[in-house]
Each structure stands twice: as structure tokens, then as C-alpha cells.
Amino acid sequence: MPDENDILVTSTQPTALLQAALHGLGVALLPTLLGQDDSQKGNLTQVLTSWRPKSVTFFAIHLLLFIPAVRR
Numbered sequence: 001m002p003d004e005n006d007i008l009v010t011s012t013q014p015t016a017l018l019q020a021a022l023h024g025l026g027v028a029l030l031p032t033l034l035g036q037d038d039s040q041k042g043n044l045t046q047v048l049t050s051w052r053p054k055s056v057t058f059f060a061i062h063l064l065l066f067i068p069a070v071r072r
Helices: 014-022 032-040
Strands: none
Touching: 014 032
């Protein structure tokens, strides 16, 4: 049963979840690339290694900083 010491951290920023895990707040689902260095250094321990999350779709939006000149 949950008590006043239970903590749930959610974030859209994976780096925030990484920092929470590094500070001992519990388990974090991280991109491999983000957690790899700390895992190799022994700062993070992989758990549930055979479990895989449901696939998700990502969309990327970028701003066009330079508008190409129109040639006539």
C-alpha cells in the first residue's frame, strides 16, 4: 500500500529521469545511448534486461534557419 514516502517522477526530458536515477530515486526507463556511459562507469545498473517497452512513435520538428535564395 502506498505511503507518504512513495515518489513517482515523470518527465518528458530523459536527462531529468537520468539525474533522478543517479540520485537514487529509483528505476528509470532511459534511451540506451543516454544511460550507457553511467552504466559502464558503474553509476547505473541495468534491471529487467529482457523486458522491452511498447514501441512509440517520435516526431521531429526543426526550424529552417536559412531560407534559400530564389534564383530567377
